[in-house]
Amino acid sequence: MTTDRTEDRTRQARNRVAGIVLACLVSYPVAWCVMMDIAHVAGGAATLQLGQIVALACLPVLVVLCFSAYAGLLGVCAAGCIAALAGVLVS
Amino acid sequence: MTFPATFLLWLMAFSCHARLHPHRYGFAPLAFHARHMAITGRIAAPVVALALAARLDGVTGVLIWFASLSIAGLCMALWLASRHH
Amino acid sequence: MRETLRTRLGWLHGWAGFVAGLLAACIFMTGTLSVFDTEITRWMQPENRVPAKTALTDTALDAASSLIHEQQLHGVPVFLALPSVRSPTLDVLHYDGRQFVGTRFDPRTGMPIPVRATMGGTFFFSFHYTLLEGVTGTRIVNIIGVALLVAIISGTVIHIRALVPDIVRLRLSAARLRGWLDAHLLAGVLVLPFTVMIVYTGVLVNAGLILPATSLAHLLAPEKPGTPATSGTKAATAARRPLPPLAPLLAIARCSLQGRDAGFILFSPDHLSIYASDASGPFLTRDHADFSLPDGRLLGATTTPGPVAHAMQVMHGLHYARFAPLGLRWLYFVSGLCATATIASGLVLFLMKRRSRSGHRIGFRVGESLTIATLTGLPISILAFLWCNHLLPASMAGRERLETGCFLGIWILCTGHAGLQSSRLHMNAAWRPQLRLIGLLGGGLPVLDVLTCPRAVYALPALHTALDGMGLLAAATALYVRHRLGSDRT
Numbered sequence: 001m002t003t004d005r006t007e008d009r010t011r012q013a014r015n016r017v018a019g020i021v022l023a024c025l026v027s028y029p030v031a032w033c034v035m036m037d038i039a040h041v042a043g044g045a046a047t048l049q050l051g052q053i054v055a056l057a058c059l060p061v062l063v064v065l066c067f068s069a070y071a072g073l074l075g076v077c078a079a080g081c082i083a084a085l086a087g088v089l090v091s
Numbered sequence: 092m093t094f095p096a097t098f099l100l101w102l103m104a105f106s107c108h109a110r111l112h113p114h115r116y117g118f119a120p121l122a123f124h125a126r127h128m129a130i131t132g133r134i135a136a137p138v139v140a141l142a143l144a145a146r147l148d149g150v151t152g153v154l155i156w157f158a159s160l161s162i163a164g165l166c167m168a169l170w171l172a173s174r175h176h
Numbered sequence: 177m178r179e180t181l182r183t184r185l186g187w188l189h190g191w192a193g194f195v196a197g198l199l200a201a202c203i204f205m206t207g208t209l210s211v212f213d214t215e216i217t218r219w220m221q222p223e224n225r226v227p228a229k230t231a232l233t234d235t236a237l238d239a240a241s242s243l244i245h246e247q248q249l250h251g252v253p254v255f256l257a258l259p260s261v262r263s264p265t266l267d268v269l270h271y272d273g274r275q276f277v278g279t280r281f282d283p284r285t286g287m288p289i290p291v292r293a294t295m296g297g298t299f300f301f302s303f304h305y306t307l308l309e310g311v312t313g314t315r316i317v318n319i320i321g322v323a324l325l326v327a328i329i330s331g332t333v334i335h336i337r338a339l340v341p342d343i344v345r346l347r348l349s350a351a352r353l354r355g356w357l358d359a360h361l362l363a364g365v366l367v368l369p370f371t372v373m374i375v376y377t378g379v380l381v382n383a384g385l386i387l388p389a390t391s392l393a394h395l396l397a398p399e400k401p402g403t404p405a406t407s408g409t410k411a412a413t414a415a416r417r418p419l420p421p422l423a424p425l426l427a428i429a430r431c432s433l434q435g436r437d438a439g440f441i442l443f444s445p446d447h448l449s450i451y452a453s454d455a456s457g458p459f460l461t462r463d464h465a466d467f468s469l470p471d472g473r474l475l476g477a478t479t480t481p482g483p484v485a486h487a488m489q490v491m492h493g494l495h496y497a498r499f500a501p502l503g504l505r506w507l508y509f510v511s512g513l514c515a516t517a518t519i520a521s522g523l524v525l526f527l528m529k530r531r532s533r534s535g536h537r538i539g540f541r542v543g544e545s546l547t548i549a550t551l552t553g554l555p556i557s558i559l560a561f562l563w564c565n566h567l568l569p570a571s572m573a574g575r576e577r578l579e580t581g582c583f584l585g586i587w588i589l590c591t592g593h594a595g596l597q598s599s600r601l602h603m604n605a606a607w608r609p610q611l612r613l614i615g616l617l618g619g620g621l622p623v624l625d626v627l628t629c630p631r632a633v634y635a636l637p638a639l640h641t642a643l644d645g646m647g648l649l650a651a652a653t654a655l656y657v658r659h660r661l662g663s664d665r666t
Contacts, residue, residue, distance in 0.1 A: 049487075068185060
């Protein structure tokens with residue numbers, strides 16, 4: 001019983017560590033894509049700054065969303081794909 | 092002068108808040124009319140404080156409003172804790 | 177065990193908060209002190225007894241002007257910091273690779289003030305955003321900032337139901353863990369707007385380091401070495417003619433900058449630029465008026481238009497708080513202390529929750545040693561830094577390096593002490609002497625100040641009372657915590 005609980009706890013800890021690593025790996029490129037998309041809309045330093053303002057506000061929210069549930073992770077991945085596509089279209 | 096006024100208004104709001112949660116903060120339950128008064132005070136006091144703070148330049152006013160919220164909240168919490176202690 | 181959103185985010189809040197919190201506590205502690213960096217520098221240079229709001233004379237401007245011309249001939253890129261409410265001296269400064277150094281002039285007489293060399297309050301400022309590690313340190317600080325935002329969001333989600341009802345709830349008479357949790361929630365929720373604002377704007381100040389506008393492939397490629405600058409020799413040959421009188425230029429610049437006061441003047445071989453003061457409003461701009469040299473003809477004014485630029489300027493202004501008058505500056509200081517207390521109580525809570533289950537583990541002991549090194553070791557080294565400033569002879573060569581060495585040395589000793597005690601499984605044996613040392617150094621600070629610099633204390637009583645009072649506050653807090661620890665025998 002105790003061994004089962006210990007194993008369960010170890011597995012859970014491992015899943016959570018993997019989850020946060022994955023959340024960071026997914027969220028950062030998405031935030032970066034959002035920043036570059038906004039910067040590409042008109043070009044210039046001002047829009048880049050706007051991109052940074054928006055992306056830095058989004059980044060921690062994206063990390064928490066990705067980590068919280070699979071639905072969140074999928075949602076952020078979908079948003080990242082849209083941002084990447086928009087980036088390709090704009091440039 | 093703005094900070095003391097907003098601070099006092101926030102203190103008032105927090106005291107109304109504490110009276111509206113009698114079990115949490117160890118007060119006797121309020122009567123119907125007193126409860127309505129407390130609800131009004133809890134909403135009106137921060138709004139009046141914001142109106143006072145907004146008379147200063149925008150950024151400074153907002154900063155003072157939030158700072159008075161924090162400090163008044165801490166003072167009220169310490170008073171409530173010492174009352175129980 | 178069933179995994180819910182609350183337990184999952186609780187784990188994230190705990191670990192992100194602990195790992196980031198160890199450095200965030202240092203960043204917040206030194207950032208809170210940086211609110212009064214200029215005042216700390218004045219405290220650390222007791223020879224500078226110029227009262228606030230002293231009028232600037234043409235004699236002083238001419239004296240500074242001739243020194244600038246002399247330094248330009250030697251190829252030193254200098255700038256002139258004009259007197260302000262916080263720093264009433266006229267300073268001719270240059271960057272020596274670590275900090276801004278130079279000569280301070282009395283704004284009334286134009287006589288140089290023989291101040292002692294010191295790292296001053298700018299030491300806390302540079303520690304706050306670089307951890308004394310340059311660009312790498314700034315990048316680490318930014319990452320810590322984002323991790324802290326993650327911890328704040330996850331913490332808010334797990335506490336959302338009781339966020340408003342429990343907003344002023346503090347149960348000191350409850351169990352120890354409950355009391356700490358209440359203190360953490362109370363400070364955390366009440367200063368939440370300030371904490372979010374200061375962390376977000378802080379990350380945004382150096383946003384380019386964490387979100388650069390280059391492709392991800394470029395980030396992984398090694399940087400090319402830069403070409404050596406040649407402007408020094410060019411400046412030495414071009415700046416042979418004397419500077420024009422500065423007073424009329426300041427009046428013209430004031431008109432060109434929409435009535436804003438001038439903050440500092442940058443000198444180039446063929447022109448000079450007068451920049452608007454950071455204290456002139458919440459928009460932290462680099463708006464400036466340019467004048468040609470040597471005739472002093474107005475070349476034009478440079479301002480940054482546009483709503484996005486203004487938004488960024490407000491973000492910078494909110495973080496640096498250079499526009500803030502004294503009262504608002506104190507509110508920043510108190511909020512900074514509360515935010516530091518939130519992080520500190522979070523670190524202690526993290527350890528308390530895990531002590532019974534993992535207290536014997538090496539990882540736990542390392543974590544607790546690092547927590548002690550952060551929460552008590554850093555205040556000790558800050559106080560030792562201030563003591564060192566007053567005890568070292570004023571004319572001693574390289575005393576600013578000794579101050580830094582003392583700060584780092586004492587901090588390493590505190591960490592070593594905590595580590596040694598942790599190996600014996602007696603953590604109170606590490607907390608208690610370090611808290612007592614804070615009490616001793618903080619409580620002794622006013623005595624030291626009065627004994628070593630009586631004339632400065634007499635000339636600027638408010639400034640010295642405020643800074644010595646901070647020492648007393650640190651001492652009182654440390655001794656109270658030590659007293660509360662007295663009954664704990666773990």
